[in-house]
Amino acid sequence: MSRTAEPAKLRLLKGRSDGKDAAGRAVNPGPAFKRIPPAAPDWLSEEAAAEWDRVLPGLSRLELLKPEDRAALAAYCEAWATFREATEAVQRDGLTIEAKQGTLAHPAVGIARAAGREMRAWAAHFGLTPSTEQALARGSENEPDPDNPFG
Known part of the structure; x- marks a missing residue:
């Protein structure tokens, strides 16, 4: 089963610091859609x-x-x-x-x-x-x- 990429917002919520995912990697915020x-x-x-x-x-x-x-x-x-x-x-x-x-x-x-x-x-x-x-x-x-x- 292939993994689907999570939205940046979800990765950031799971992250350990501002702008970083759980592994400490910078999260690209993606396109600037109106939320x-x-x-x-x-x-x-x-x-x-x-x-x-x-x-x-x-x-x-x-x-x-x-x-x-x-x-x-x-x-x-x-x-x-x-x-x-x-x-x-x-x-x-x-x-x-x-x-x-x-x-x-x-x-x-x-x-x-x-x-x-x-x-x-x-x-x-x-x-x-x-x-x-x-x-x-x-x-x-x-x-x-x-x-x-x-x-």
Whole structure:
């Protein structure tokens, strides 16, 4: 699995001093995008719009968002909405369905699984997974990680 480069802001939050990452290397701040949150697309589903409203304040506080992130954040929110709808269908209807061929897995099981993978992939880009949140929390102290034998 290839590693995706973290945004400069995330690397700096994990860093040990101003302008340096956790390894002490200078962090290139990257392009000077305006760090203002994007407006939610008006075509988001109701559940996706609710997720947008839930995550936007925290991401905005960290100054991670720019208007150009709108599509990626919308994809994350819609993946969440699909995951929720499929999960609710399985809860309502059960894991299996009866078909001409016999008992089969409910189609929503696969939909929930695929949406969950997509949602986790997008969430990682915004620091919304437990592991990326922990990395941010450790880095925000600007102190060496006591669990790191090299730091």
